[in-house]
Amino acid sequence: MDEQLFLTELNEAIRLDQITLPTLPEVALRVCDAMERETISAADIASMIATDAALSARLLQVANSPLYRGRTAIDSVQLAVARLGVRLVRSLVVSLATQGMFQARSQGLNSRLRQLWENSVQVAAISRVLAKPLKHLETDQAMLAGLIHNIGALPILVQAERIGLEDEQALETLLDRLSPSTGERILSRWGFPPSLVAAAKHFNDFTYDGGPLADYADVVVVARLESLLGTGHPDAARDWEMIRSFEKVGLATDIEIVELEGAQEEINDVNEMFLG
Template sequence: MTGQLIQQTREDIEGMIARDELILPTLPEIALKVRDIAEDENASIQDMARALTKDPALSARLLRVTNSPMVRTMVPITDVTTAISRLGIDFTSNLVVGIAMEQMFQATNDAIDRRMRACWSHATEIAASAQVLARHFTKLPPDQALLAGLVHQIGTLPLLSYAEQSGSLIHGGPSLDHAIAELHQELGQKVLQSWDFPPELIAVTTDYLNFERERDEPDLIDLIQVATLQSYAGTNHPLANTDTSQVGAFVRLGLAADTETLELDDIATEQSETQAALSSGF
């Protein structure tokens, strides 16, 4: 796909969005409700529990994650109120927003549906890795790391919706792949801005492939960069050829560039079980 075709695709998508012919993905109502409760300083754990129990499927997912290695409860948690008490309101909000997103990764066209499901699977892999890295190698909140991983490629969704509606990219696999590679970051920024996400999470979508960035302390982008590069190690993906010795994120996390962090038994188990907890198997 040439630069001219990429620009044409960009203009087509922008025009369809402006004409309301292509709607940017919106957060599920329950996610918006939970986020509003978390932002209300007068809200209580009971308020959030009442909202969540109206969605039994999401409540079950929340309990599943709460009982996973990500939270490390000594005694199994069997009710939503206790889960929120254990996690805290902010952690619960980020977690619910993240796992509620899964329902957006579906399409009626079989080819696009497969891509959306693969995209969600990859997002859960990166999210699980990022939260493990946050927990073991930084002081960054693991719940924010998890959410950052789930949204880092959210711009792929409007591109896949465009492909499904227009039909112009569905049958040309490489063309669709190239369009996603070129455009998903700027579209991800638009999506997260429309969701009123904080700047540090929006920056994840725009900068997670900027391996030359410099800063003093580790941040969410560093976590996503390391998780991403490790996920592609040993594959034929172009990012597998990245010279990780030149990626500052590894240094800021205190990792050697050639460290296979997630191959350590305990951490690998935590990562895989967290990813499994995030996936409903839909």
């Protein structure tokens, strides 16, 4: 299918409310907005989260997961915010809220979105591991970058089902070419910082270079390629030596992430947290 025609029809469907761009739940938006105010307290953040019972339960579950649990169990949202810190809780709230977007009523579309979510979780897990030694980056922001890196695929898949596009190769081409710009559009509307918007905009841009230090886009580029090893995806067969993000992240192109000490355990923990 013609790429420009599909994009035109996608934009028209959005304009006519035939499909809608993904939006964060109200509580996640309130938490993000509140974080911009210097006077906000941990108790205020906890009170906001507590208004959403499902999100509160998931946050407590994650706070007691192997990645974050301390010596004693966390049994309240307020204690979770106090122990984990407001910045980490914000990343977790947005990460947990994102999961609900990868669902649909149609069985066919729901299956696609489930696969997309599983792929995103794998990229998120690897991103978290890659960011650990990079002291200027936050591991949980890297994980969030991995989770939302392909958010632009959601409306594309919805539109493809709406118009009955069944050509798998054509759909893959559309996703590859249009997901980055669509993801940039979505995250910009959410008010995400440029560092995370860039991760969605450049996740399959192998010439990307945002500066001398690795950023979240670099981390996601490398994490995504590592996640594709053994899948037969054409990007896995690229010459990784030519991709500067590997050098900036500090990972040799001939090393699989799972070979690093403790990496597989942490990847499994993230997968369990979001897929378990």
